[in-house]
Amino acid sequence: MNITKKTIIGFLFCIIPFGISAQDYVSKVWVSDLGNGNYKNPVLYADYSDPDACRVGDDYYMTASSFNCIPGLPILHSKDLVNWTIIGYAINKMPKDASFGKGVNHGGSVWAPAIRYHKGEFYIYYGDPDLGIFMTKAKDPAGEWEPLTLVKEGKGLIDACPLFDDDGQVYLAHAYAGSRAGIKSLLAVTRLTPDGKKAVGESKIIYDGHDIDPTIEGPKFYKRNGYYYIFAPAGGVATGWQLAMRSGNIFGPYERKVVMDQGKTVINGPHQGAWIDTKTGEDWFLHFQDVGAFGRVMHLQPMIWKNDWPVIGEDKDGDGCGNPVLTYKKPNVGQAYPVATPPESDEFNSNTLGLQWQWHANPQSWWYFTNQEKGCLSLYSVPVANDYKSLWDVPNLLLQKTPAPAFIATVKLTFRPDARFYGERTGLVVMGIDYALLSFENTKDGFVLSQNECINAEKGNKEIVNESITMKESTIYLRVKVIADATWIFSYSTDNKRYTDLGKSFKAKEGKWIGAKIGTFCTRPVLKNDGGRVDIDWFRITE
Known part of the structure; x- marks a missing residue:
């Protein structure tokens, strides 16, 4: 029997109720719930700034x-x-x-x-x-x-x-x-x-x-x-x-x-x-911490009232001013609930975008197609401005928050550019005031994969190429690994088994009031009545 991705998707839809996967998703790279009645901070290692x-x-x-x-x-x-x-x-x-x-x-x-x-x-x-x-x-x-x-x-x-x-x-x-x-x-x-x-x-x-x-x-x-x-x-x-x-x-x-x-x-x-209480009479406080390139991540602190003043965190010296905790007993909410985290990986098997994805600005409805039948996300190439210098002001970047201080992001994609012109491209991008990416472009010499970066993009600086190679395949696996101190290393593969580093390591930087984000895009340099696309099979966050 020939079992295809489409067959598996159909089988899963028969046995799993719609929506349950999002509720039951558990991150492979950051889980606050320690499973022993305690939790660690941040409860969300992602850029949920100014929480309420x-x-x-x-x-x-x-x-x-x-x-x-x-x-x-x-x-x-x-x-x-x-x-x-x-x-x-x-x-x-x-x-x-x-x-x-x-x-x-x-x-x-x-x-x-x-x-x-x-x-x-x-x-x-x-x-x-x-x-x-x-x-x-x-x-x-x-x-x-x-x-x-x-x-x-x-x-x-x-x-x-x-x-x-x-x-x-x-x-x-x-x-x-x-x-x-x-x-x-x-x-x-x-x-x-x-x-x-x-x-x-x-x-x-x-x-x-x-x-x-x-x-x-x-x-x-x-x-x-x-x-x-x-x-x-x-x-x-x-x-x-x-x-x-x-x-x-x-x-x-x-x-x-x-x-x-x-x-x-x-x-x-x-x-x-935010001050929050429980039905059992406890008080808690949700707040953020600025961790630079990863944005403002969310913590949970115990809170008590003394003489009609709140005390947040642990007040070991009794002066009424608490200090934040890194680990603590979970809130008493009357019963235990299963571990769950916001989604990160996406198999693109639904007819809607995963809730982790956001565009760089207001989207047009034709920018993408959630192709449930094929189990992929199609991004259509969007023309960039005539004075294009970098991705900084390109609105059709499809991005998500970085979910942990260390992780690997891998995307499998098939590029289908328009044969009438050159310059269409897609790729895997780490976006901030400084950004870097693996760019997969259709050129007169064929497909070219390059590792690029743009420093001080907000000042109008141009993107530069650190290293490039020609590729025969239109299907490729792009990967970036983030290690200590927000350093990112880019690599690629044609079989998802052997990965080869490309370019140089990149020190990420936050965006404008937001943390660095990671995702993909599809652009073209000319305004025609049609263009090409990229079919994204999956996007996975792993250790």
Whole structure:
């Protein structure tokens, strides 16, 4: 019997319910759950920066900044705060008037969201530093979210978080981006309409951090025991601390207290996140840590309340300021749940893209075809601009977050360029301000495989070739291995058995407010009425 990939796919669909594979996926390179009742930090070694979360019954839902990546506003789900899966996105495509609707807006658009559950609906607010504060909502967090609503227009308004008060009033805390507003280190509160869709009047400054809490931002709004609380990071992304502020009046004045800092730990800049409780009465705090090229990875810290102040992490000296933990007992959520992680590898056997994938900017529907019958992903070549210098501003990069400090990524692809012209190419790319790739190009001399890099791509520098070879085969396996200190080594194979290194090692660098990402693309240098494609059989992350 001739068993093909298509036959196997059909058999699996008969015995496995749709969707279960995503929920049951377990990473081969990073698992936080230690299997003995404890967990290790980070709970997600991936760039889920500025995380915020809410609990609804036994379920936890989280979102994070997505900046220029689409789909945006990822929605993650967990039962125990340690094992997380992606269940969808709140933004499928940015509206035309959004700042990156026409191209790649590096580091812009979706900053520091907050997710809340109120009267049977989920709400997400975020700041676009160029346009203002937006909101969307949904009854089902894994389903379709409403079109974006501009809640408060204004340049430099960022890091928005709502509070639905006991008396029916709705308020919003936000910060200011110095790069756009011309001022920072301030927090403000504004009143919203009862439906939460529009700001009422002007914002009122409720805290000035210039003197002792520079770059205070990312406010998260809560109410407990008659106090209004604002949790906020200060001191800088990689170097700061976590504050809590409280007041009996929503517009202040607010007392402040540092409730977590790095101390003598290796977890730098521990801040910006979400207070979460459990049905069993425990309190926890999700936050990020900036680890350079890998972005801002997510940690989980124990939290307690003392004298109506939160203490986050371990407070060994009893001063009310905790330090982050690397390992700890898992939250008590009433029962044990199976290990699960966001998906990384993809066999492209579905009629939709895996939830780990994001485009560099707003996609066109014709850029790709999820060919379930063949079990592959087809990417069609997209024309690049006449003044093309590098992949930095190419929107049809299909990328995912790096999932661990060390791993191997391998892609099997078959290149099918248009025979009418040369210059179409595909490949495997590690994308950041500095980037590198294996480029597989159709030239007048045939297929050419090269290892290329571009240093300071954001400054308009051109991509250079480190080493190249001609290839006869159109099907090829491309591989990159990341080792200590974010160093990447590229190799290739024609049989997936023997791999040959190509070019030189590459020191990755983060993107604009995001970690380095890894993925693929297909481009062409000319605008014709048609072009070629690449068929990607699979993309696998391994040790």
